[in-house]
Amino acid sequence: MASNKARVYFALLGYHFNPDDVTRLLGVEPTSVNAAGAYSTLDKPVISSWELSTETHSGEVDVFALTDTLVKQLEPLKGKIVEVCKSHNLSPRLGVALTLSADQSGPGPEAGVGVRAVRFLADTGSFLNVETKVSQ
Numbered sequence: 001m002a003s004n005k006a007r008v009y010f011a012l013l014g015y016h017f018n019p020d021d022v023t024r025l026l027g028v029e030p031t032s033v034n035a036a037g038a039y040s041t042l043d044k045p046v047i048s049s050w051e052l053s054t055e056t057h058s059g060e061v062d063v064f065a066l067t068d069t070l071v072k073q074l075e076p077l078k079g080k081i082v083e084v085c086k087s088h089n090l091s092p093r094l095g096v097a098l099t100l101s102a103d104q105s106g107p108g109p110e111a112g113v114g115v116r117a118v119r120f121l122a123d124t125g126s127f128l129n130v131e132t133k134v135s136q
Helices: 019-026 063-088 115-124
Strands: 005-015 032-034 047-053 091-100 127-134
Touching: 005 063, 019 032, 019 047, 019 063, 047 063, 063 091, 063 115, 091 115
Parallel strands: 091 127
Antiparallel strands: 005 047, 005 091, 032 047
C-alpha cells in the first residue's frame, strides 16, 4: 500500500508575465515555471506560474515542518514578493499538496501551518491552498 506524501510550495500566478522576470527580480531559482501566459494573446489569456517547492516527502509527513522550512527561505524576500506581485499583477499562494494513503490503519498527517506561515501569508497577501488526493 502507498504511503502518505506531501510537499509544500509557494507560487506566483498571473496572466501575461514571464517567470524569468520574477526569477531575476527575486534572485531565487524556482523549482518549476510555466511561461505559457507570456506568449498568450489578450483574447485567449493563459496563466503563467513561478513556483518554489520542497521535495516530496513520504511516510510520516510533517506539513508544519515542511511549511516552516519553505517560509524561512522566503521571509527575507517578503518585500520583493509584494513588489513583484504589484508590478506584474500576480496572485501569491502557499500550497500544500497531500497524497493520502488509502490504507486507513494509521493516522493521517496533520495538515496545518504555524504562526510563522500565517504571518508570511498576511505580510505578502498570499492565500493558502491545500490540495488532497487519495493514492490507490
